[in-house]
Amino acid sequence: MPKQIESRLLKLAALFLGLYSLILTISPAVRARNWDVDYLWMHWAGFALWAGLSWLVHARISKDAPDRDPYLFPLAALLSGWGLLSIWRLTPTFGLRQSLWLAVSSLILIIGLRWHSLLPTLRRYKYILLTSGLILTTLTLIFGANPLGVGPRLWLELGGIYLQPSEPLKLLLVIYLAAYLADHIPRKGNIFPLIFPTIILASLALLLLLFQRDLGAASIFIMLYASVLFLATGKKRVLFGNAAILQIVGLLGYYFIDIIHVRLAMWFSPWDDPSGRGYQIIQSLMAIANGGLFGRGPGLGSPGFVPVTHSDFIFASLAEETGLAGTIGLLTLIGMLLFRGFKITLDASTIFRRLLAAGLTAYLGIQSLLIIGGNLRLLPLTGVTLPFISYGGSSLLTSYLALLLLILISNDAGEAAPLPQPQPYHILSGILTLGLVSAALINGWWAIVRGPDLLSRSDNPRRALADRFVPRGNLFDRNNNPINITTGKSGEYSREYIYPDLASTVGYTHPTYGQAGLEAELDDYLRGLAGNPSTLIWWNHILYGQPPPGLDVRLSLDLDLQSRADESLGKHQGAVVLVNAESGEILAMASHPTFNANLLGEIGDDLLTDENSPLLNRATQGLYPLSLEFDALFSQSITHGIRLPVAETSKGYASPFQMAMIAAALSNEGIAQAPRLALAVNTPQNGWVILHAIGEPIEYFTSKETGQLITTFDSEDESYWQIISANNTEENSLTWLLAGTLSEWRGTPFGLAVLLEENNPKLAKEIARNLLGYAP
Structure with missing residues (x-):
């Protein structure tokens, strides 16, 4: 027996x-x-x-x-x-x-x-x-x-x-x-x-x-x-x-x-x-x-x-x-x-x-x-x-x-x-x-x-390994121009950054340095863990031990406007944010100095110690002191969130993004729309599905206050208003510019914020002219 x-x-x-x-x-x-x-x-x-x-x-x-x-x-x-x-x-x-x-x-x-x-x-x-x-x-x-x-x-x-x-x-x-x-x-x-x-x-x-x-x-x-x-x-x-x-x-x-x-x-x-x-x-x-x-x-x-x-x-x-x-x-x-x-x-x-x-x-x-x-x-x-x-x-x-x-x-x-x-x-x-x-x-x-x-921890190396075998979703601008894409074949997939100057905004995904920017915020879509049917996710997990192929995401950015913002900012340190005041869509977001995420493996350690902080998204994460006039304007408004790392507000300080939302409100009869950077995701069942904005429109100013404020601002062009503040002290040299379209504007209303880490009003005005003069 x-x-x-x-x-x-x-x-x-x-x-x-x-x-x-x-x-x-x-x-x-x-x-x-x-x-x-x-x-x-x-x-x-x-x-x-x-x-x-x-x-x-x-x-x-x-x-x-x-x-x-x-x-x-x-x-x-x-x-x-x-x-x-x-x-x-x-x-x-x-x-x-x-x-x-x-x-x-x-x-x-x-x-x-x-x-x-x-x-x-x-x-x-x-x-x-x-x-x-x-x-x-x-x-x-x-x-x-x-x-x-x-x-x-x-x-x-x-x-x-x-x-x-x-x-x-x-x-x-x-x-x-x-x-x-x-x-x-x-x-x-x-x-x-x-x-x-x-x-x-x-x-x-x-x-x-x-x-x-x-x-x-x-x-x-x-x-x-x-x-x-x-x-x-x-x-x-x-x-x-x-x-x-x-x-x-x-x-x-x-x-x-x-x-x-x-x-x-x-x-x-x-x-x-x-x-x-x-x-x-x-x-x-x-x-x-x-x-x-x-x-x-x-x-x-x-x-x-x-x-x-x-x-x-x-x-x-x-x-x-x-x-x-x-x-x-x-x-x-x-x-x-x-x-x-x-x-x-x-x-x-x-x-x-x-x-x-x-x-x-x-x-x-x-x-x-x-x-x-x-x-x-x-x-x-x-x-x-x-x-x-x-x-x-x-x-x-x-x-x-x-x-x-x-x-x-x-x-x-x-x-x-x-x-x-x-x-x-x-x-x-x-x-x-x-x-x-x-x-x-x-x-x-x-x-x-x-x-x-x-x-979901950034130091989990298995995420990066899965990216080598499963294609990660692509990022496109509003006109379906590629920004970040996946290239190669299974086992050798890699991320290619078509527009490197956007690295501080759209971010990167890297086996050593983890993820940042929109690559991190939209990771569930790009990795295929959101937007796909739950049965497909479950089946891929059981059969392959991996997520399904990632989904493409369309952003609100316009690469034509973005390239104008980057070219205008050039080698100067600062940030530029251009917003569609009517919809809250972010059309351009430049932060300089930036870096080339395609070279992250070679320059990553140097970026971490670079005194100019190229990894910092100055548009959303930088807090800069405001002049009395700008501080009063900022205090009168209400700060608003976005699907990006945004610096917390400190008294007398603001980020270029926050100021751009104020400019957008002034160009939209005092109403600040909920900001949008991710517009749609391409799902396997329903095609392109709209991603709703996070939050609701907020009234920053009354219509009467908006009219009164705009009349006090400088206007070198009949099509838009602007306000500039510049200082040059031992502590810092900064130039702030807010601009937006006037009520007579027949096209899409815009709001613009420019921040330069130097005393240079001339350059700020030139950037505004290049963007608002070109915008449709």
Whole structure:
């Protein structure tokens, strides 16, 4: 019967991993939406090796351990196969290495199955085993190496093969504690004298790991020691003491050990340094958010943005590509493995085997929760691996050794040893179960509740990657002349800025420098997340893990007028805003100096430090002092909003855009229309759809006040009025000009604001003449 159950479960695991491999193979075509691509094949070698090893181990287990628990190996095999395919998908080189380690681990499992006296041997030589583990770990302080060449030297190298002694040392501690406590712990009385040797050896191991700066292993050591001791004695104060020790170590480390301080600070508030120390955890949370409910699909996520995603952050990788549904499945598999481990514990025939099975199960559960909790920001990062899944030969081998011992214990057909105190086992299993449930809930929080906020952050690199595979919508002027367009083919799409001088207004979208201007404000339309049918958005998300093609947007800008404004302003610093007073449409918005967004990759850093602030949109974001006359005019009006970053009003200061709206009101009998910069969006179902203005018309002045004010303004031309203010002080030299069409104007009424960061009324008047004299 166990053989049949195990066989069926392994077939289901093979079916799941086979489908997973198939999806990985075709994922490049799905991402590019084109069958003429290079497909992924190398991971099939890993799948084939996994299938062969699983069949071989199953055959040997059926012969050498006929009464074993039939669920253990299929669960471990599915987890290790899932992890193996994920590593192949992320880094084929590491996938090949992990495949070799899987072969080694499976071979050792087969050999161990045939060693029928293995458990008694481990019990007999407990001191020698633990001491050997401590010696190997000590050697890393002298001969330690790191496969990456940087970071803590936790490995011993032998002929290009790296072994991390702290991994098997965890099992050796469990074996030692189970053997010693099974022989010495009494049912009642003072237990301290009897467990004193365990405290000494465990403390030596802990100090060694602290000197080695392997904080993850040290944390697991403390928890494993407390868990096994609690199960053996039934004393709840052991758990409370363990919690207190962890808190004290954390508190002391925060103030005196730099690496603990960094990790705790990063856990408390990673958002304080999102591109530095908080980068790893923030990118992990973004990956989880990107996965959402059902994930982007195998091979379709962007887990490469998370550092060390094949090892420390492999849970985040799986969360991005399989979503909340996939991670709940993963947590369920881990929970089932722990459940079978505790069942084996309760059915064990001796106290030693019971404590050993419980310790091994606790090891698998505690290490899984530590790494998953770190990925979810539920716990501080510890740098440990996810058993059976993460890349790492020492970790995989240790996991398979734990599996071997659990299989051997479960194969014992004897009667269960007496269990006077079952409560400690129930408590420990309850704590681990609560940890898995908490991880599922926190995963849902980041993936569903906080997901939209995280994905909309400007430092989310996945947005830029999606722009390479999905065409972004174009921006046109009112006459359908292109301003910003997408060029290239799938996988190589790029943004081209046809009219570079408009960069400060229409903005840019860039993989390094994020988004600005209308590219940011209209991002949902340009990315296809607004304006498209919800079913189309959902289908593209499920099938491709990407948004649908973006939608084109028509702006109110007139490139003919815009070019006149830019040419008139030339190399002078300042801003020009021309408004259709009758409709509120912005016809021209110039801000100088400007920049060429096509060259942002080369000049971006220089722009950030340029003292002339070319990134600043002076028309909307600049606040400039007003003369008394202009300030009185401004105070009499009401400021109005726009779909652009607009500087907040300060007493005695205004932006050129705000003053242009006042000019427009004076040219429209005192009524300021709601400003409009985005006119329409080209939807797939209804064609060009009008985008309504944000806000309602506002009466800035009465008709009588408008007439009285205009009569006081200068007019060098019969067709428009204007008012000028210029100053030249030590603090600043500015020239303001407001202008607009008169009531006798037979065409479209206009409002104009000109701001020059110099004392130059002549130039301001020339700009007004060039624009209002040309405007239809």
